[in-house]
Amino acid sequence: MQSNLAYFVTNLLVVLGVLVHMLRPLTKSSHKFASFKGVQRLLTRCKSDNSIPTKKYDLVVVGGGSGGLACSKEAATYGKHVAVLDYVEPSPQGTKWGLGGTCVNVGCIPKKLMHQAALLGEAVQDARKYGWTVPENGIHNNWETMSSAVQNYVRSLNWGHRVQLQSKNVEYLNAKGYFLDNHTLEATDAKGRKKRIVADNFVVAVGGRPKYTEIPGALECAISSDDIFWLKNKPGKTMVIGASYVALECAGFLTGLGFDTSLMIRSIPLRGFDQQMAHLVTDHMASHGTNMLWKCVPESMEKLSDGKIKVTWKNTETVEAGSDIYETVLMAVGRAPETTKIGLDNTEVQLHASSGKILGEHGGDLERSSVPHIYGIGDILEGRPELTPVAIKAGKLLAHRLYGNSTVQMDYDKVPTTVFTPxxxxxxxxxxxxxxxxxxxxxxxxxxxxxxxxxxxxxxxxxxxxxxxxxxxxxxxxxxxxxxxxxxxxxxxxxxxxxxxxxxxxxxxxxxxxxxxxxxxxxxxxxxxxxxxxxxxxxxxx
Missing domain, CATH: 3.30.390.30 (FAD/NAD-linked reductase, C-terminal dimerisation domain)
Incomplete structure (x- = not known):
């Protein structure tokens, strides 16, 4: 009986494929009909993957960061069957983390806590002037104690997010989602087990990961913001490469914690921010101990026999070369969206040619992609501020539009933010x-x-x-x-x-x-x- 049914479905799909192929020139909208090639892929999967279980949802969110979690929980309040897929690929240095995305694990939260640790050290120095007795031999930070406390707090947030999803009846899948076509995802867990997922609506909220410069030794020698907050041992003398807020914030708290820290900036600091303010920020950092290497770019990195790293660089204006040896090199040269790794090329979702981000603003909806039932929120949406509160608000509003008869769009104007430099x-x-x-x-x-x-x-x-x-x-x-x-x-x-x-x-x-x-x-x-x-x-x- 099962084989007869499969034979019938297969032949029906063949007939449909021929009809689609004949009708395709008559339609003006490319997303109304699947391509003949897409039908062929579907036929192939029907023949070879019929052993993989399939599950249907009202909404599937790909990505368990702040925006994805907010959207999924809000959608569930309308009684919808919602699932969240979240899977963290290890960084090049092997760092992994739990549910919650960049902000919770390797961004805003641990960054602000380490920034606070550095401010406390500065406050203790001020305490002498206010009458407090401070040891004459000075104070020092114990990296292991501090990082352990930060990591434990982050883990508590990971657990809290899982509890919240459960209480909202959102199904959490610790699996990597990969689009097979406009309507189908394949979810693969850490053990390689696969599950086929179909949904009425998909929300892509996978965020981004740090970039590496393409110079010899970078991948082997350097860490990124994916790693710095999870280091077991103190970083020691550190080179931070980059001019983003991530670079400046990390260089700032490392200096404040007492580490010999250099910051290499190729062009301008805090691109996209007010430049008078940005240069006042770097002036303050320089006057408080961060060694600034202006107009410089790295040329190579080499790991030495004692585990330290030799960095060679050049000045882009004078073409002068320099080098030094560090215990840690931190790359903070920007982030790349994860959109290229989740099978969007198997769909008709349009991506920005250079950034690789999802192009939104289709059909009057700011988060809707070129496929009507696939949406993007957060850092993977082209032209949007890469900020946690933006993703959270956009995710909630999207859920209200999908299931609550709302028409309210996210307002991306006048978005406030703070750079947590010293x-x-x-x-x-x-x-x-x-x-x-x-x-x-x-x-x-x-x-x-x-x-x-x-x-x-x-x-x-x-x-x-x-x-x-x-x-x-x-x-x-x-x-x-x-x-x-x-x-x-x-x-x-x-x-x-x-x-x-x-x-x-x-x-x-x-x-x-x-x-x-x-x-x-x-x-x-x-x-x-x-x-x-x-x-x-x-x-x-x-």
Missing amino acids: LEYGCVGLSEEEALDKYGEDNLEVYHAFYKPLQYSVAERDASQCYIKMICDKEGDQKVHGLHFLGPHAGEVLQGFAVAIRCNLTREIMDSTLGIHPTSAEEVVKMHITKRSGLDPTVTGC
Whole structure:
């Protein structure tokens, strides 16, 4: 009976394939009919893979990061049958981790905790000036103790995510998903066992992984942000290569933890951010102990007999060469989306030619791909901020549109963020460069101030890079287009202002708002000197 049924299905598919092939020239929409080649692939699988079990879902999310988890849990509240596939390929150095994606395991969470560890060390040094007795021989960080505490906290989050999925009736599959066609996934677990999955809708939320430069020895010698937070032994003398926020944050906390750290930057720091602010960030890092190698690129890496690494580089402007020996080399030269590794070439999903990210904005939906029932959220969507809160919000809103009759789209404008360098940099809205390009210099007014946080006074800390600027319309009530803050607790300061800017904050409203004294945040509402005036913007008193 089973063989007769298989024979009938096979012949039916052959007939359908011929009809599709004949009708294809008549259709204007390429996604309405599968290609004849696709039918042939399907026939081949029917003949050879009929032993693989198949399961049907309403929604399948590929990727267990913050965005994918948020989308899956929200969809499940509508009573839908939802599954999440998450599988971590080891880094080139062999590092793996649990459920939760980049942010939880090798990004925001461990980064912020190690940043905090570095700040605590600096605070202890300040404590002497405030009357605390600190050992004369100084203090030092125990990497093993700190990293173990961070890793244990991350593992608790991994477990928490699994519990949350279970409580929401979301099926978790620790398996790698691979698209076979527009409607079918093949899930393979760590033991090689396969499962066929079909769904009404798919959400791709696989994020990205660190890139490596194509120089001799890089893959063998260097680690990435996938590895630094899971090192069992202290990194020692470290070279960080890159100019991204990942590079600057890692170099910053390593310096703060007491390691001899160099930062190699090929061109400009924090590309895409306001460049005046970015250079103030690197100025502060240089003045606080990070060795800056500007306009340099690595040429080779070589592992020596004692396990250390020799790095050779050249200056791109002077063509001068240099080299040094390090215990750790950390690559932070950007990230690549995982879209090329999940079989999207077997579907009709369109990817950006250079970035490899999913092209969204089809059919009026910002997250919909060129295949109507396949969506992308988070870092793999072209032209979107690579930020955890963005992925979470987009994932939730997508679930509401799919199953809750909502029409609300994600608003990717005025997204706030903070770079957790030793002196934190928070921003929301346009950079000064973007504003000038969009509105023109004659139509803008830039208010700015150099200020000194009160806590720096007794400690006699250098505050020369503590700076704020606000970019507004020149005329009328002066709508605020961008706000940038460099100083302690920048993220905490900017969150409230981000709400105000989304509510169309104006300079007039800002000027009428009282500050909370004594705080660094009050300096934002007190700004009154413009760049155009040429006056000294240094705050001198109340």
